[in-house]
Amino acid sequence: MAESKPQEENCENSIKKMEKWNRDLEKLLEEMEKITVRAAWMTYNIVTIHTNPDLANSMRRLQDAFLRCKEQLGKRWQETLKESKGEEE
Template sequence: MAESESQKGNYYNRGKMVENFETDMEELLEEMEKLTVRATWMAYDCVAIQTNPDLCNALQHLEDVFLMCKEQMEKKWQEVLLE
């Protein structure tokens, strides 16, 4: 009797392990898909920048303007906090 109960416990544990393994594998697969998409976009961006130098300049200008805007927003926020 004790053997059959321990066997049931072993089967249950194995079933849980398989279920956990499947869940972990699904999560890893999703992460790999996300990384693949990101790598594809990075490669696309590299090709686009190499074939169109104006794009690189436009992106640099956009980044500069963004940083200036961010700096101004931080200054304004500090002024609001001090009032």
């Protein structure tokens, strides 16, 4: 009888460890599912952006407008510098 008690405790400990591992594994699987869903949405968004010609055209127009604005600011800045030099003399 003395031998059955440690074996029962060993068995109970093993069962508790297995239950804990199962819970941990379930948590990890849930996290992996969440990450997989996020990755799928990111991929979908990237594909949508790259295949939408309207978006590409809008980005091109925005870039052109930015470059024209930058050019005008550069010209005005040069004019302002020339005017300020003329006033100093």
